[in-house]
Amino acid sequence: MKRLGRWVVTPLSVLALLAASVACGGEPAPTTTSSSSDGILRWGSSSQPTSLDPRKSATFDPLFLLPVYDPLIRRDAKGNLVPALATEWKLSPDALTLELTLREGVTFHDGAAFDAEAVKANIDTGRQPGNNLTSALSVVDSVEVVDPTHVVLHLKTPSSHILNVLAGEAGMMISPNALNNEDLGTNPVGAGPFKVVTYNQSSLIYERWDDYWDRDSIKLKRIEMTFLLDEEARLRALINGQVDAAPIRSNQKEQALAAGLELTTGEAAFLYGLMLNTSRSQLGNPLVRKALIHAIDREAINQAFFDGDCKPVVQPFPPSHWAHVPGLEDSPDGRYDPERARELLAQAGLPNGFDLEMYMGTAPTFQATAQAIQAQLAEVGIRVNLTAMENTALATARRNGEFESSFASIQSGRPDPSQFVVDFYTPNGLFNPGKTTIDGVEPLLQQMRATDDPQARAEAMHEIVTTALKAGPPMTPVCSALVVWAHTDKVKGLEIAVNYDYEFRSVYIADN
Amino acid sequence: MSTTVIVRRLGGGVLVLWMVSVITFALIQLLPGDAAEAIAGDYATPEDVERIRREMGFDRPVVEQYVRWLLQVLSGDLGNSLYSGRPVTDLIFEVAPATISLTCVAIVIAVVLGVTFGIIAAIRQGSWVDRAVTSLATFGIAMPNFWLLMLLLLPFTVMNNWLPATGYAPMSRGFGTWLSHIILPATALGLASAAELARHARGSAADVLARPYIRTARARGATGSWLISRHVLRNAAIPVVTVLGLHVGRLLGGSIVIESVAGIAGLGTLAINALLQRDYVTVQGFVLFSAVVVVVVNLIVDLLYGWLNPKVRA
Numbered sequence: 001m002k003r004l005g006r007w008v009v010t011p012l013s014v015l016a017l018l019a020a021s022v023a024c025g026g027e028p029a030p031t032t033t034s035s036s037s038d039g040i041l042r043w044g045s046s047s048q049p050t051s052l053d054p055r056k057s058a059t060f061d062p063l064f065l066l067p068v069y070d071p072l073i074r075r076d077a078k079g080n081l082v083p084a085l086a087t088e089w090k091l092s093p094d095a096l097t098l099e100l101t102l103r104e105g106v107t108f109h110d111g112a113a114f115d116a117e118a119v120k121a122n123i124d125t126g127r128q129p130g131n132n133l134t135s136a137l138s139v140v141d142s143v144e145v146v147d148p149t150h151v152v153l154h155l156k157t158p159s160s161h162i163l164n165v166l167a168g169e170a171g172m173m174i175s176p177n178a179l180n181n182e183d184l185g186t187n188p189v190g191a192g193p194f195k196v197v198t199y200n201q202s203s204l205i206y207e208r209w210d211d212y213w214d215r216d217s218i219k220l221k222r223i224e225m226t227f228l229l230d231e232e233a234r235l236r237a238l239i240n241g242q243v244d245a246a247p248i249r250s251n252q253k254e255q256a257l258a259a260g261l262e263l264t265t266g267e268a269a270f271l272y273g274l275m276l277n278t279s280r281s282q283l284g285n286p287l288v289r290k291a292l293i294h295a296i297d298r299e300a301i302n303q304a305f306f307d308g309d310c311k312p313v314v315q316p317f318p319p320s321h322w323a324h325v326p327g328l329e330d331s332p333d334g335r336y337d338p339e340r341a342r343e344l345l346a347q348a349g350l351p352n353g354f355d356l357e358m359y360m361g362t363a364p365t366f367q368a369t370a371q372a373i374q375a376q377l378a379e380v381g382i383r384v385n386l387t388a389m390e391n392t393a394l395a396t397a398r399r400n401g402e403f404e405s406s407f408a409s410i411q412s413g414r415p416d417p418s419q420f421v422v423d424f425y426t427p428n429g430l431f432n433p434g435k436t437t438i439d440g441v442e443p444l445l446q447q448m449r450a451t452d453d454p455q456a457r458a459e460a461m462h463e464i465v466t467t468a469l470k471a472g473p474p475m476t477p478v479c480s481a482l483v484v485w486a487h488t489d490k491v492k493g494l495e496i497a498v499n500y501d502y503e504f505r506s507v508y509i510a511d512n
Numbered sequence: 513m514s515t516t517v518i519v520r521r522l523g524g525g526v527l528v529l530w531m532v533s534v535i536t537f538a539l540i541q542l543l544p545g546d547a548a549e550a551i552a553g554d555y556a557t558p559e560d561v562e563r564i565r566r567e568m569g570f571d572r573p574v575v576e577q578y579v580r581w582l583l584q585v586l587s588g589d590l591g592n593s594l595y596s597g598r599p600v601t602d603l604i605f606e607v608a609p610a611t612i613s614l615t616c617v618a619i620v621i622a623v624v625l626g627v628t629f630g631i632i633a634a635i636r637q638g639s640w641v642d643r644a645v646t647s648l649a650t651f652g653i654a655m656p657n658f659w660l661l662m663l664l665l666l667p668f669t670v671m672n673n674w675l676p677a678t679g680y681a682p683m684s685r686g687f688g689t690w691l692s693h694i695i696l697p698a699t700a701l702g703l704a705s706a707a708e709l710a711r712h713a714r715g716s717a718a719d720v721l722a723r724p725y726i727r728t729a730r731a732r733g734a735t736g737s738w739l740i741s742r743h744v745l746r747n748a749a750i751p752v753v754t755v756l757g758l759h760v761g762r763l764l765g766g767s768i769v770i771e772s773v774a775g776i777a778g779l780g781t782l783a784i785n786a787l788l789q790r791d792y793v794t795v796q797g798f799v800l801f802s803a804v805v806v807v808v809v810n811l812i813v814d815l816l817y818g819w820l821n822p823k824v825r826a
Contacts, residue, residue, distance in 0.1 A: 048785065051596055130563075185597055201607050202680065202777030226679060226775075229785065233678045233775030240669050240677030392790050396549045399558060430557065 038208075038221035039509025041491065044228045044237050044246030049204065051185035052196065054169040055131040059411050062169070063502040067206045067223060068109075069172035069190035070213075072100060072119070073163060074503075077266070077495040079322055079413065080454070081163055085114060085173055085191065091452040095158035102149045106213045108175035108191045116151040119143070121176045123153070133170045136415050158450040160457065164416035167501070193218045193505070202227060219493075219508035238486055244509075245487030245494060250309035256486040264485045266496025267311065267318035269413025272369065274358070274476040278434025280404040281356050287348035289472030293334060294341040295380045296373060298479050305369050310479035315465045316412040316420050318480040321498050322454070323417040323461040333469050341380040353381025357404040359389050359397060370407040373478070401433025410475075413499040417461055421445050424475045425468055436474045440467045521814050525807045532803040533585065536796045537578050590797035595789045600797035603782060608801075610680040610778035611771070614694050615763045618702030622759065625706040627752065630713025631740065634748075637718060645710055652707025658769045661700035665774075668696060678775030697774040701766050705759045712755050716748040723747075749820050757813030761806040 049064040051057050057065060074084040088101040106114035120143040126133035127140060139159040144152040155162060165171070178189035186199050193214070194206035206223040208215075226243055228234040235252050237243045239259040248256055253263060274292065282288045298312030314334035317324040328334045345353060356377070360370040367388060374384040389397065397403045412420045426442060427435040441464055448460035483496045493506040548565035556564075565571050569580070584591065590600035633645040669677035676693050683690045720726065721744060729743050768780030779798060786794035 049596075056597065200777070201603065201782065202610075227777060228678055228775045229781070230772050230775055233773065236665065236670060236677040237679075237775065240673060242677055242679065392549055399549075399552075399556065399561070 037219050037508075039219065039490075040222040040224060041220050041245065041504060041507055041509065042243045043223060043225045043504075044234045044243035045204070045225045046229060046231075046234065046247045048201070048227050048229070052188040052199070053184040054172040054174065055126055055133050056185060057132065057169060059414065060500060062500050064204060064225070065169065065172055065188075066192065066501065066503045067194035068188045068192045068196060069174065070106075070192045071167055072171035072173065073167040075164070075167040075497070075499055075501045077497040077501075078320065079269075079497075079499050081167055085171075086166075089163065089452075091160055091163070095160050095450045095452070096155050098153040098155065098162055099146075100151050100153070102151065103213060104149055106191055107211065108173075108177075109189050109195055109209060110175050110177055112175045112177045114173065114191055115148040116145040117148075118173065118176045119151045120145050121179060122173055123170070125179050126170050136165045136168070136170050136419075158446065160449050160452040161416035161418045163452055168415040170415065194223060217505060220504055223504055235486070238488075241488075245485055245491045248484050248486045250307040250482070250484055252486075253307070253484060260489075261486045262489055262491075264487065264494045264496060265309070265482050267320045267480065267498055268411075268483050268496070268500065269317055269321055269417075269480075269498055270409065270411045271313060271316060271318070271480040272310065272407070272409050272478045274373070274478070275398065275403075275406045275408050275410075275431060276434070276474050276476065277401055277403055277405065278432075278436040278474050279401070280434070282348065282350060282354045283356075283404065283474075284434060284436075285348045286472035287344045288350070288354075289474065289476070290333075291341040291344040291348070291380065292377070292382075292476045293469065293472070294337045294344070295377050295382065296476065296478060297336050297376055298329075299336070300376075301369060301372050302479050304372065305365060306479065306481060309482040309484065311482065313477045313480045314469055315477055316410070316424075316475075317417060317465070318498065321413065321417075322458050323413075323465065325462045325465050328466065328469060333466075338376075338380050345381060350381075353383060355383045355385065358384050358386050358407060359394055359403050359405070360386060360407040361391055361394055362388050366407060366409075369478070373407065398431070398433075403433075411500075418445060418448055421461075421464055425464070425473070432474055434474065438468050438471045438473070440471075517818075518815070521811055525811055528807055529803060532800060533582060534578075536799045536803075537581055539796055539799070540792050541574065585800065590800065591793040593786075593791050593794045595786070595791040595794070600794050603794060604779065604797060604801050607778050607782050609682060610694075610776050611764070611767050611780060613680070613683070613690065614698050614701060614767050614770070614776065614778060615760070617691070617694055617698035618705065618763050619756070619760070621699055621702035622705035622709055623756065625703075626709025627713045629706075630710040630715075630752075631717050631744070631748075633710070633714040634717035634721060635740075642714075645714065649707040649710045652703050652710075655704065657700045657704055657766055658773050660703060661697055661770055661773050664696045664700055680776045680778065694776070697770045697776065701763060701770045704766075705756075705763065708759070709752060709755055712751050713748065716751045717744055720744050720748045746820055750817060753813055753816050753820065757810050760809040761802075764802055764805065 045063070047060050049057065049061050051061070052064060052068065054065055054069060070085050072084060072086040073089065074082045076082055085103050085106060086100040087103050090099045091097075100119070102114065102116060102119065108114060108118075112118065123137065123140060123143050127137045128134065139155050139157060139162060141154045141156045144154065146152055153162065173191055174184065175189040175191070178184055181187070181189070188196055191213075193209060193212045195209045196204065197207045198205040204225040204227075208218055208221050212218065226237070228237055228243070228246065231249050231252065234243075234246045235248055235255060238246055238248075238256065238261055256263065276283045276289065276292075278284045278289075293314055302308055302310045302312055311318055312329055314329050315325060319326070345351065358370065358374070360366050370386055374386055377384050394406065398406060398408075421441065422445070423429040423431045425438050426432065426445070427437050444460050444464045444467065448457050448464070451457060485494055485496065487494060490510045492508050492510050495506055497503070548561050548568060548570050552561045552564055569577060588601060590604070592599055593603060629645045633642040636642050665677065668675045675696060679693055681689045681693045726739070726743055729739060734742065764779070767778060768783055771778045771780035772784055779802070783795060783798045785791075786798065
């Protein structure tokens with residue numbers, strides 16, 4: 001080294017210096033030990049919010065919205081309605097007017113008062129064209145302020161599903177002073193338990209708002225979300241202790257358990273299935289659609305591609321959802337039975353099967369699963385020609401009905417299960433390009449939308465699901481994927497909400 | 513370097529940027545369907561798509577759209593993200609520090625390791641050191657950087673809790689914290705460049721060491737660091753600087769994969785997310801921004817030639 005002299009030694013010592021400063025400058029040890037009423041939850045998020053403005057947000061955004069915005073009505077983890085900013089609601093017997101009684105003494109983060117005028121202002125801006133709530137709120141004819149704590153929604157048609165709509169993004173109350181803020185998407189102003197203190201492309205940090213009306217129920221002082229979209233990076237951050245909890249993939253469970261992490265799993269109103277265009281190929285024939293139901297070995301797909309975490313379903317809703325009909329999967333109309341599928345095809349005049357075009361997205365899980373379905377359908381004589389398509393092209397094809405069938409992931413529970421019925425099972429539905437009518441579904445839909453009695457709604461929904469299955473549904477369900485969260489043993493009270501209404505209301509950090 | 517040379521280089525840079533602007537604009541035009549379909553998303557009706565098409569001016573002649581877009585870009589407005597609606601320039605400047613840090617540390621690692629070992633190998637030509645450096649360099653060039661990063665992450669973050677497993681910390685949180693987050697990704701990113709630089713540095717230093725003036729200098733008593741720093745380094749630097757200039761573009765590209773493995777929110781992550789979210793306006797902004805960086809760096813490299821070697825100044 002001596003001969004090489006100063007110049008060569010200097011750069012090496014630069015590196016040594018860099019290494020030294022890393023060694024002594026590492027992160028301070030995380031302080032997760034804290035009393036149970038002011039813990040910090042560090043969450044590794046698998047997605048980034050589209051917008052923190054509920055009028056512009058997307059399907060998986062409630063996780064980011066609910067800490068900031070309290071909804072008029074809350075939905076618990078099972079999907080049941082509970083009072084929030086509205087303490088009571090009353091739907092008229094004809095289901096044409098909804099009267100809400102509002103909580104008193106609530107203010108927004110910016111000090112504005114929460115009252116009937118604020119509710120009217122929110123719903124009126126949500127109804128304006130060009131935002132994501134327009135269609136959900138299209139049943140609202142007008143909003144009438146009765147007095148500061150009472151507001152009445154006049155509806156165009158009997159619409160009990162408005163309650164679930166108001167439990168979603170449309171009911172998340174924005175401060176009336178912030179409704180026109182250009183930066184609401186990054187700087188949200190609601191009446192929820194937390195305020196956003198930092199939001200950039202790597203993290204979203206919330207701090208508890210001490211003037212929250214239900215302050216005592218909130219046991220976290222801070223929620224620090226880090227966006228870790230890569231699954232491996234997320235698991236590494238969990239093992240390394242950089243985050244306390246995060247969603248993981250089913251086949252990462254073993255690794256997480258080996259690292260001493262705990263798991264919380266739950267169902268979601270989300271399913272994989274085949275979207276069918278009933279005006280193409282042989283799909284207009286109900287017998288063919290029934291054959292598709294019997295031809296798919298859902299359990300094999302579940303085991304092979306989802307490690308047992310994709311519940312086989314022949315209906316749009318997972319087992320724990322109130323709209324789910326128990327036992328349908330094993331019924332004569334729903335069970336895996338390739339022999340029956342061949343019989344049905346023969347009855348349809350297709351003893352030699354038929355050709356079917358199928359589009360799929362480019363994600364590896366999609367491709368593998370779609371290929372398995374292709375092989376299973378070949379067993380009964382349906383010759384599937386699979387085409388992988390770029391997402392925009394796929395969405396365009398679906399929108400314009402320019403496809404025969406498509407393997408897709410579909411969320412079925414938001415804002416209300418009846419929306420799925422409208423979109424897929426009614427002739428003018430967004431995803432029913434063949435305009436198929438299923439006898440009996442529309443009267444049942446009206447019946448369901450005419451009552452807010454949970455029991456009556458569930459019964460009507462069950463009958464719709466059963467009727468559609470018997471008639472050969474224009475969408476073939478395959479399985480409903482479970483949500484898996486891994487977390488340290490200090491994180492308690494995590495609940496996976498079936499409708500994606502993820503809240504951290506029940507979460508606390510244990511002392512030990 | 514004379515003014516005409518600088519002007520000519522600048523002109524070339526502007527021409528390249530203009531071509532990039534045409535290509536990135538075409539990116540949006542070549543979308544399956546069109547951008548209105550992408551903006552509308554999965555749940556929109558055909559009427560919604562038509563409304564967006566009109567609102568965004570996609571129904572106008574292509575040339576008109578291009579001129580309007582170019583004027584907008586020249587005024588510093590890269591448009592708004594289709595996904596979040598935020599200005600693309602804000603998105604880029606928010607995450608650029610992470611990528612710039614990553615790339616700069618990678619360059620430091622590449623230069624320090626590459627030049628040091630290259631020159632050691634040149635001085636000890638034919639020795640075991642030389643052979644070791646040459647074979648290690650081949651290995652370094654052949655190794656995919658993301659795989660290297662995974663290998664590095666395992667002992668430092670998963671098996672032991674020595675370094676943070678993911679993410680980026682700005683320098684404002686302390687130099688050590690900043691470095692502890694990027695040292696592994698930067699090493700993984702920089703090693704391939706270090707390997708290539710080592711080979712170039714070895715070649716050009718060996719070349720210079722064989723020159724008569726070195727023999728003369730040695731005869732005058734110049735040895736060790738004096739000889740290397742006075743007579744060898746500057747003369748051997750030109751091929752090294754050229755390679756380094758080319759590598760800046762490659763390092764920026766490499767950061768796309770490295771950032772996503774390391775969970776760093778930088779330009780690479782922005783670009784990948786934008787692609788996955790079909791946010792073509794952001795992709796367009798990213799491509800344009802990267803092109804500007806590469807063109808500017810190459811301009812600097814050109815100017816450095818003049819400083820390093822007076823013969824180029826003519």
